[in-house]
Amino acid sequence: MVGRLSYAAVPLWNHCDVNDLISAILLGIIEGITEFLPISSTGHLLIAERWLGARSDLFNVAIQAGAILAVTFIYWRTLWSFVQNWRRPETRDYIAKLAVAFLITAVLGLIATKMGFKLPETITPIAWALIVGGFWMILAEQVASKRPDQVAITWRVAILVGLAQMVAGIFPGTSRSAATIFIAMLAGTSNRAAATEFAFLVGIPTMYAATGYELLKTFQHGGAAGEDWTGLGVAFVVSTIVAFVAVKWLLGYIRSHRFTPFAVYRIALGVALLLFLPAGV
Numbered sequence: 001m002v003g004r005l006s007y008a009a010v011p012l013w014n015h016c017d018v019n020d021l022i023s024a025i026l027l028g029i030i031e032g033i034t035e036f037l038p039i040s041s042t043g044h045l046l047i048a049e050r051w052l053g054a055r056s057d058l059f060n061v062a063i064q065a066g067a068i069l070a071v072t073f074i075y076w077r078t079l080w081s082f083v084q085n086w087r088r089p090e091t092r093d094y095i096a097k098l099a100v101a102f103l104i105t106a107v108l109g110l111i112a113t114k115m116g117f118k119l120p121e122t123i124t125p126i127a128w129a130l131i132v133g134g135f136w137m138i139l140a141e142q143v144a145s146k147r148p149d150q151v152a153i154t155w156r157v158a159i160l161v162g163l164a165q166m167v168a169g170i171f172p173g174t175s176r177s178a179a180t181i182f183i184a185m186l187a188g189t190s191n192r193a194a195a196t197e198f199a200f201l202v203g204i205p206t207m208y209a210a211t212g213y214e215l216l217k218t219f220q221h222g223g224a225a226g227e228d229w230t231g232l233g234v235a236f237v238v239s240t241i242v243a244f245v246a247v248k249w250l251l252g253y254i255r256s257h258r259f260t261p262f263a264v265y266r267i268a269l270g271v272a273l274l275l276f277l278p279a280g281v
Contacts, residue, residue, distance in 0.1 A: 023052040024231035025238050028063050032242025035067035036200060037250060038137065038178030038262050039269075043126040046172060047273070050123070061214040062232050066239030068207045071200055074247055078201065097158035101202045104162025106209060109169055117170055123273055129173025130270035137182055137263035144185040144192075145258075151194035157187045161202055169210075173270075176203060178262075192254045200247070 030048050034041035041064075049055065072079070085091040164179035180199035181192075189195040 020053075020228060020231055021234060024055075024059075024228070024235040026052055027055065027059075028066065028235035028238030029242050031063040031067055031235075032070070032239040032244075033246050035064065035239075035243055036071060036177050036203070036247050038133075038175050038181060038259060039266055040126070040130060040133070040173045040175035040178070041067075043130060043173035043175070046126060047123060056218075056227060057214060058218045058227055059232050059235065061211050061218065062236045063239040064207065065211045066236040067243035068204060068211065070240045070243035071247055072204055073244060074251075075197075075201060075204070078197075079204075094153065097153050097155065098198070098202055098205075100155070101158045101162035101165070102205045102209075104159060105165040105169070105202075105206050108163070108166040109210070112166070112170060123277055125171070126173035127270040127273035127277075129171050130266045130273070133174055133178055134263040134266035134270065137178060137259055137266070140182040140186050141258055141260065141263075144182075144190040147190040149191050150189055151191045152189065153184075153194070153198050154188050157184050157189050157195075157198070160184070160187045161199060165202065165206055175266075178259075181259075192259070193251070196251070196254055 027045065027048060030044050031041055034044045045060065082091060082095055086095065160183045161180045164183040165176055168174040168176040168179040177196075177199060180202065181195050184195035184198055185192065189198065
């Protein structure tokens with residue numbers, strides 16, 4: 001006769017595990033929404049971790065990789081066309097400009113790392129970066145709107161986009177996508193769609209390189225030990241799916257709308273953080 005199964009013998013999912021998984025899902029959603037929208041993913045994640053709990057460097061790298069993968073899927077036809085048409089002068093020219101922008105960011109990023117530049121861990125500088133970036137976006141779009149529609153990417157645009165990525169990497173809250181899109185628009189590519197496409201295409205190798213570098217550091221220093229692989233995997237998948245939807249929506253939105261709502265959101269969030277959070281947090 002089989003005895004009654006005791007509930008005490010059945011392993012229950014720990015309440016903390018459930019909370020950790022929910023936090024991982026929420027962080028994946030935040031990363032997916034904010035990575036390529038001009039509102040700063042790093043800033044939002046640092047803010048979110050104040051309430052959801054700080055995560056490992058490996059976790060943060062993984063959810064960023066999910067967002068990059070999503071954008072790679074979106075632009076796979078463009079990337080494949082580079083392979084097919086690389087002999088065409090216009091294709092080689094565009095690829096060369098992407099490469100220059102990437103190399104500027106990579107070289108200056110390594111120099112900044114060697115010199116000990118570190119992201120601030122307090123929210124106050126992030127709040128100010130959100131506010132200043134919001135006003136910068138409004139001003140830049142007004143200036144660009146008065147110029148003739150220009151879709152071409154010049155060498156000046158490529159160089160400045162590389163520098164903008166570097167600045168955004170040092171100052172969280174700046175937003176890599178905002179910095180690169182609007183510097184491109186001010187430097188001559190006044191067409192929002194063309195500036196955004198170049199900024200996102202430059203972001204693919206840049207962010208893959210940054211992710212690979214962070215992964216290498218993490219594993220070299222034993223950062224993978226004790227990692228919550230279930231939460232990490234779920235957050236990666238969530239980030240990929242949400243980023244895919246967010247970027248597809250953004251690419252359609254900017255064809256007939258300005259970035260002004262994003263700028264207003266940044267300013268409002270920055271002001272709220274300064275008003276409602278204690279100084280020095």
